[in-house]
Amino acid sequence: MTETNKKIKPELKLIDVKPALENYHTVVKAFIQNPTASIISDLKIEAQVTKKDSKTVLHEIKKENYAMAPNTNFGFAIPWDNQELKPGKYTVSVKAEDKTKEKWEFTRDFEIKKEAESLNKEAVDIEKSFPWGWTIAGGIVLLAIIAGAVYFIIKKRRKN
Template sequence: MKKASYLLVIVLCSFYLLAGWDSAVQADAAKADETEIGYHIYAILPENQKNPDSSFFDLQMKPGQKQTIEVAVANTSVEDQTYTIEINPAYTNDQGFIDYSEKKETEEKQRELTIDHIATYEKKITVPKGQTEKVPITLTMPEEAYKGELLAGIKVSKVKKQTNQVGIANTYSYLLGLRLTESDQKIQRKIGVKKIEPTIAFGKASVAIDLINPVREAYGHLTYHVEIKNEETGKKINEKTYSGLQLAPVSTYHFSIDWDDEQLVAGNYQLVLTIEDKKDNQWTFHRNFAISPDAAKQVNTVVVQENRFPYQALLIGIVGLIIGAISIFCITKWKNKRRTRRKL
């Protein structure tokens, strides 16, 4: 079976709240083994770079503007290498952080503002050994002005050649941040709740809340406080606080509330969710939701099966070892008897 293992080297992967502004991108350069990876990338910053001290693209654009930016790919290995290039829009991953490592759909309603409609570029490049090549990326902004920011990650990957018979290939990737704005006008932050449903998250029974950020602004340093009660008895069932989370612009976060290794119980519940940021914004949601018997059973069954210790497989293995040991003992004893008879 062909397998693929991935080493993702995050150069600029998150948009954090720092020094009083959380819409900007923090350069979080992760050190990697250059000998093993054999290449690195960097941004060739243009004149309209907002902060020339940053190592990612943070560009102030105009409606209808067309501009070509360049990413340098330096091949430091002793062989010619081919690299793939893709630009992924920012999304909120299941851990609650802004991510760019995959190509995922966002909640963007005006489709002309997605990075796929704005950026054109070659999807593959070959760089000779010891050389550096520039990858041009042409940005064409829509004619209609927009507020906020457009966030994406430029992902450059090298697929290593297969070196063994089982077909294991390692893909080494770098991510470089891309932020496009047209003005510094502030946007009123909003958060909405789409649905609440039982689910399985990280191998545990959970209740998931789909939260949506409908505006083009990245949120950081978010704190979530959750309280869930039984609707009939008023008994508190679950209470959690999560800190340091993020929301990507115009994205949905599948926010999962851990049930503390307990099974879900069918019934009617009341949810109170409070979300706060570092800009004195607060959102409080009161929602009633139900867990049906079928949904609870389905989640609980899967969780038990996934977490169940494989006693049956272990027993079969032990019995197999015993039978094998007995067989080897009997065969060895039989051979020894034959040798003894031959000597006589």
């Protein structure tokens, strides 16, 4: 049932971007909204994340065959590839196209803040960076202490 024969033009909006967990894996969610009273079907969405003011793509995803109900929104998850969410300023670029070849492009800066540490702790299969520099420095200090102790023990025994 309709009140008019006028076709409603589909519309999409990018309403927010923030770090999250999806199935206990680190992601950044781009919240996309369909504010119109029409179904958008056969939706293709691709997204890329870069550091702010950089062209180097850190994470990207392409998905097809999405559909959005009228007056809804959803969080389009951009996988963080089992890496920690590191605080910093980033930019997300989202491109979408529906079956009628209507296209949308969004770019939004966002920030991952220190609060992402709690997400990293809850995440599974995360590749944590190991502090090799501190481990090597600690090993050198430990070897120096052992060598010094051996030197003083040998010196004391030679005097006796």
